[in-house]
Amino acid sequence: MILKSAGHGVVHVRALEVDGVSKRYGDAVALRDMTFHVNGGELFGFVGGNGAGKTTAMRIILGVLAADAGEVRWRGERIDLEARRRVGYMPEERGLYPKMRVRDQLTYLAELHGIGRRAARATVGAWLERLGLSARRNDEVDRLSLGNQQRVQLAAALVHAPEVLVLDEPFAGLDPMAVDVMSEVLREKAAAGIPVLFSSHQLDLVERLCDRVGIVRAGAMIACGSVEELRSDTARRFVVDLSGRDPAWAEELAGVSVLEAAGGRVHLELADDVDDQEVLAAAMRHGPVQEFGPNRPGLTELFRTAVSAETPA
Numbered sequence: 001m002i003l004k005s006a007g008h009g010v011v012h013v014r015a016l017e018v019d020g021v022s023k024r025y026g027d028a029v030a031l032r033d034m035t036f037h038v039n040g041g042e043l044f045g046f047v048g049g050n051g052a053g054k055t056t057a058m059r060i061i062l063g064v065l066a067a068d069a070g071e072v073r074w075r076g077e078r079i080d081l082e083a084r085r086r087v088g089y090m091p092e093e094r095g096l097y098p099k100m101r102v103r104d105q106l107t108y109l110a111e112l113h114g115i116g117r118r119a120a121r122a123t124v125g126a127w128l129e130r131l132g133l134s135a136r137r138n139d140e141v142d143r144l145s146l147g148n149q150q151r152v153q154l155a156a157a158l159v160h161a162p163e164v165l166v167l168d169e170p171f172a173g174l175d176p177m178a179v180d181v182m183s184e185v186l187r188e189k190a191a192a193g194i195p196v197l198f199s200s201h202q203l204d205l206v207e208r209l210c211d212r213v214g215i216v217r218a219g220a221m222i223a224c225g226s227v228e229e230l231r232s233d234t235a236r237r238f239v240v241d242l243s244g245r246d247p248a249w250a251e252e253l254a255g256v257s258v259l260e261a262a263g264g265r266v267h268l269e270l271a272d273d274v275d276d277q278e279v280l281a282a283a284m285r286h287g288p289v290q291e292f293g294p295n296r297p298g299l300t301e302l303f304r305t306a307v308s309a310e311t312p313a
């Protein structure tokens with residue numbers, strides 16, 4: 001499906017689709033009916049605990065691993081080798097030749113994608129400049145710091161002007177400056193209409209950067225949407241601070257559950273028919289109210305709540 005939008009030119013809705021993908025390694029289930037999509041022009045954050053299945057899903061998108069069931073689609077068609085060649089991929093295990101010089105390596109990778117030598121040199125030069133690697137261009141990769149190797153790995157994913165980006169933990173181990181450069185490049189690519197999928201354990205960063213987030217647990221997608229959408233289940237949660245007071249005042253209110261209490265500050269969940277103003281009035285009868293308002297959890301809290309819910313059998 002194509003959606004036209006003023007800023008982006010043509011943007012593909014559901015450009016990249018992972019549909020009902022399952023994968024086992026022997027008896028171990030790595031993915032179970034994994035389903036999600038990434039729209040063109042969207043930054044999609046793939047989050048989940050260690051071993052949740054993110055890398056497996058990305059490898060299946062890339063075709064370096066075959067799914068047992070389900071399919072991956074690119075612009076509505078089952079993804080094929082040709083479409084996969086247009087993916088910019090940053091593998092978790094990284095994949096550079098350690099003894100090759102940075103510029104030669106990137107030029108070689110661009111040429112592998114059919115770009116002529118001169119154009120390859122030009123695009124590599126531009127990315128090296130952009131990623132702060134110009135001074136390192138003649139260094140062998142294994143002489144670079146890990147963070148700089150990662151910048152080279154990003155350049156490797158970008159030099160062939162990919163139509164989609166799939167990046168496995170691109171921010172891991174980067175210094176704050178490199179995080180800024182990486183964020184800026186990913187935003188820019190998304191703004192150009194490219195779907196950008198990346199995994200990360202840095203949830204603050206994901207919340208700041210991503211249009212949508214997918215939370216994976218035990219090989220399945222358990223929540224997916226914008227952070228605002230993920231918050232919708234928490235719309236009836238409030239924080240009330242009655243400094244030093246025992247939470248008993250809230251526990252005795254009908255239709256109110258106390259989720260957390262510490263030092264007079266309580267997190268409450270209100271049933272649908274409970275008026276929040278009546279809760280405020282009740283709080284004021286018990287002492288001076290320091291704080292009262294809806295509790296808007298960040299992605300870290302939403303993630304904890306989602307993954308700590310009962311694990312599937």
Ligand SMILES: Nc1ncnc2c1ncn2[C@@H]1O[C@H](COP(=O)(O)OP(=O)(O)OP(=O)(O)O)[C@@H](O)[C@H]1O
Pocket residue numbers: 025028029030048049050051052053054055056057
């Ligand atoms: N080659 C393999 N052989 C057997 N089991 C594997 C293999 N690769 C992954 N697994 C298992 O599949 C599951 C999913 O692993 P995967 O690497 O996809 O998770 P992940 O979400 O990327 O984790 P992390 O955040 O730690 O990188 C895990 O239980 C893992 O142990």
